[in-house]
Amino acid sequence: MILNKVYTLVFLRNEQQILLGLKKRGFGVNKWNGFGGKVEPKEEILDAAVRELKEECCMSVRKHNLKNIGNLQFTFEGEALMMDVRVFSATSFVGDPEETEEMLPKWFDYDKIPFEDMWLDDKLWFPYLLKDKLFYGRFHYQGYDKILNYTIQELNSMERK
Numbered sequence: 001m002i003l004n005k006v007y008t009l010v011f012l013r014n015e016q017q018i019l020l021g022l023k024k025r026g027f028g029v030n031k032w033n034g035f036g037g038k039v040e041p042k043e044e045i046l047d048a049a050v051r052e053l054k055e056e057c058c059m060s061v062r063k064h065n066l067k068n069i070g071n072l073q074f075t076f077e078g079e080a081l082m083m084d085v086r087v088f089s090a091t092s093f094v095g096d097p098e099e100t101e102e103m104l105p106k107w108f109d110y111d112k113i114p115f116e117d118m119w120l121d122d123k124l125w126f127p128y129l130l131k132d133k134l135f136y137g138r139f140h141y142q143g144y145d146k147i148l149n150y151t152i153q154e155l156n157s158m159e160r161k
């Protein structure tokens with residue numbers, strides 16, 4: 001049986017740049033990514049997104065400024081976990097990004113996103129994010145450096161049926 005766990009992943013953006021964080025420990029260490037993590041039991045997904053963003057780079061965002069732009073599902077060969085990742089984007093936020101124990105934040109120009117130091121899947125769905133399109137993707141990994149199969153599609157709405 002597959003265990004489904006919900007995670008958040010938040011990207012702060014402005015006209016020219018996107019904020020990424022270099023993961024300093026744990027899952028995805030040494031990769032650039034958005035900010036997020038596990039949704040705690042009984043926690044609302046938006047509350048978790050706000051909390052993880054603050055914990056990981058000291059930035060504040062209001063729930064109504066978080067736009068759910070994608071859903072990514074990750075499985076790993078031989079593992080019973082499915083990571084169900086809710087992706088959010090925000091252009092309205094408060095603070096200056098600060099390094100924490102978990103993440104080193106840095107703004108990147110849109111044409112300088114460091115895909116070579118990110119999860120392999122990122123370069124497949126970032127084009128949707130960058131064009132403000134909604135997306136769903138499912139990726140099955142072998143280890144952390146090889147995607148065995150995947151599907152990705154544009155969505156008209158993030159509503160769940």
Ligand SMILES: COc1nc(N)nc2c1ncn2[C@H]1C[C@H](O)[C@@H](COP(=O)(O)OP(=O)(O)OP(=O)(O)O)O1
Pocket residue numbers: 007008009010026027028033034035036037038039074083085119121122
């Ligand atoms: C496998 O491909 C992935 N690609 C991308 N771009 N992001 C991913 C992938 N798999 C997971 N993620 C995201 C989802 C979350 O935002 C983080 C993982 O969260 P983490 O394990 O660090 O969760 P925390 O609750 O912060 O964990 P600890 O408190 O136990 O450190 O990566």
